[in-house]
Amino acid sequence: MIERSLGTSDAQAMEATVEEVPRRFEEFFGAEHARLFGALCFVTGDRHEAEEIMQDAFLRLWERWDEVRIADPSAYLFRTAMNVFRNRYRRSVLGLRKTLSIAPSDDAFANVDDRDLLVRSLRELTPDQRAAVLLTGYVGLSSEEAGRMLGMRAGTVRTLATRARAAIREKAGDTR
C-alpha cells in the first residue's frame, strides 16, 4: 500500500522489509513522522489537526508495538491515520467537534511556498478532495484501495480526484 509511493526516495524508505524496520518504536517514529505529518497537513490543511491525527495514529501503533509483530508498520500507521482523519472529519462536519474545518484555523499551506501555484490550488480544495488526490496521485493507491481507506466508494474517489484535478487546472488557467 503505502510502500508504493511517497515519492521516489520516500518510496525506497517505505519499501524497507520487516527486518529493516527500526526495532525500537522511537526510531520508527523518527523515521516516519515527518512523512506522515506532511501527508496529513496536505489532507487537512491544518497543522494542529495534522499533529493531532499523527499523534493518535502513532499512539495506536505504539500500544500494539510490543504485542504483535505488524508485518508492515508503515502501511498500518498510514491506514490508521487516514481512518482517524476520516472519523474526525465526519464528526466535525456533524457538529460534534470543531477541530477541523474547511477554513483551517492553523493554515498548514501558509507555511509552504505560497508562490507555488499547486499550493494555492490545493488550499481551495476540500479535505476529501485533497485526500483523494494524495492517495491516488502520490501514494499510488487504486481508487478501490483509497476508497476503502477513506470509507467511500471507489467511484467517489475517482470523482473527487477528477474534480480536484479539474480545479487545479482551472486555477492554472486563471493565472495565464
Add this chain to the structure above:
Amino acid sequence: MMDERERLGRVVRGFAPPDDAFERLVNRKGRKQRNQRLAAGAVGLIVALATGLVLVRALTSDGVPADRPEPRPSPAASGALAYALDGDIYVADPDGSNAVKIADGRPAEDCAGHPEYWAEGLMWSPDGRYIAYRYTDCSSSAEDWQEGVVISDAEGNVITTFPTGRGWDIRWSPDSTRVAVWDSLFETIGVYGTDGVRQAQLPVPPWRKGSGDIDPWWMPDGMSLMVEDNVLLPLDGGTPRRLPEGAQAYSPGGDAPDGSPFAYVEEDHGSLVVVRSDGSGSVTLLTPERGTTLGAIGFSPKGDRVLFWRLKDGEFSLWSIGVDGSDARLVVAGTDQGAWLVLR
C-alpha cells in the same frame, strides 16, 4: 517537466513537523494510561450496579416476553430502493421511507476496517428477483482483508455467498442469471451463477490500455463482457478484441440501453447532467457549490427522476431530482451506496 507524484511530493515534504513531536507523544500516552485506569474503576462500579439491577428485575418479572414488531413486507416493487449504510443493507420505498434492514452487519470499526456488508453500483438484478452486495470477512486483517459476494432476495433471504477478489460493482447479466466481478483485481474476471458456481473466468489481456480502475460490464446480448479501452471479452473463451473507437462508451451508471438517456457528472464543474446515448438532449440538472461533490447513480423506473449521491462537508447522502432539474429531495442520509430497482 515534473509529473504529478513529484509535484505532490514536493508539497508534502514542505510541511515541517514540530521538533518536540515525540515528547508530546510520550506525554499523550501517559495521560491516556492514567485516564484508562480511572475509567476501569468506573466501569467496575457500573457493572456491579447493573448486575444488581438485572437480578432485581429477574426476581420481579412476570416472565412475559416483550412485544416484538411484526416483520413488514419488503418493498420489492419497481422503484424499490436498496442501499447500504454502516455495514447493513436496507430495502425501502423509492423515496427512502419504510426502510427494512435485510442484512445486519458490523460497521467498519468492528470488521477489519471495512463495513461487513456494502454495495457499490446497481445492486438489483434486472428482473428484480435478487440483490447482490459485498461482504467483508470480519475475521481477516485490516491489512489484508478478504471479501466476497452475497446474493439475496429482497427480503434478505440469502441465496448464495462466494468469495471473490476485491472490486466494486457486482454486474448483473441482462438475463439476471449471472454476475461478473473481479476474481483478481484488474487481471481476471469471474462470471458466477446465482447458485454461486463460477461459470467462466476471463483473463484481461495485458495489452489493454487504461488504469483498469473500472469494473467490467455486460454487452446487451449477455454473451461477452467489456472492460476499459473498448476491449470485448467473449464468455465462450474466444479471443478478446478491441472494438473501434466510439463503438461502446462507458456508462458510469452502467447498462444504459442504446438510445436511452443516461446521467453522468461532467468534469469541468462537477455538474449532474442527463444526456441521450447519442449525445443529444443534454440537460444540466444541478451544479454543485464549491466543496460539494455529486455522483450519478441512475433513473427511476418511469425515467422522470435521477438518483444521485452528494458529498458535502464530509457527509454522504442519497438524493433524487426531476429530469428537468427541479424538486431535489433527500432520500437517505449517511450513505452514497444505493440504487432503485428498474425492472427490465
